[in-house]
Amino acid sequence: MKRVLFHKSVMPPWLTKITAEIHESSGLFPSAINHVLINEYHPDQGIMPHQDGPAYFPVVAILSLGSPVVMDFTPHLRLRSGDGYISKDQSPCAESCAPERDSFSVLLMPQSLLIFKDDAYSDFLHGISDSPTQCYNQVVNEAEALAYSNEEDSRKDGDKIFHRDQTRVSLTCRLVPKVRKNLFRF
């Protein structure tokens, strides 16, 4: 996976235009978005279930382009791992599409914007399976999935799947709040 990180000071105008639009139309960020991570995923690449770090304001906006993928949200078991990551086989769609209790998934369609915050940010891990075969049994936006997949994509045993055949590019937009410089001055 290729990753490029932009801080506000080096954002090209086209990117500032996108982040300003997200900031203004969502009303969910207290100040301008100042951190954008651009990820490129090949069809066999995903991202391990993780929680975004405490350095960010707890709202994240993900703009998706290229191949659709399924993002899985799994309840965060705080004691399982200190660094916020759990092993790949704990993703609900890693091996089979067997649902894990309280977990859910969202299909990220090209040109869609996913914004999540609050419990989804703090109590759930999010991740994308690295399989070129994506399972959408648990997606909350199934209508979009049905419109995308074709008959051949659906497995006989009832699992709903589609195949990623293109690269996916995502723009993950966040806010790193300013650290008050005089915080430790006495």
Ligand SMILES: O=C(O)CCC(=O)C(=O)O
């Ligand atoms: O690329 C994506 O859709 C998700 C990226 C992500 O979760 C992250 O960078 O923290």
Ligand SMILES: [Fe+2]
């Ligand atoms: Fe993330």
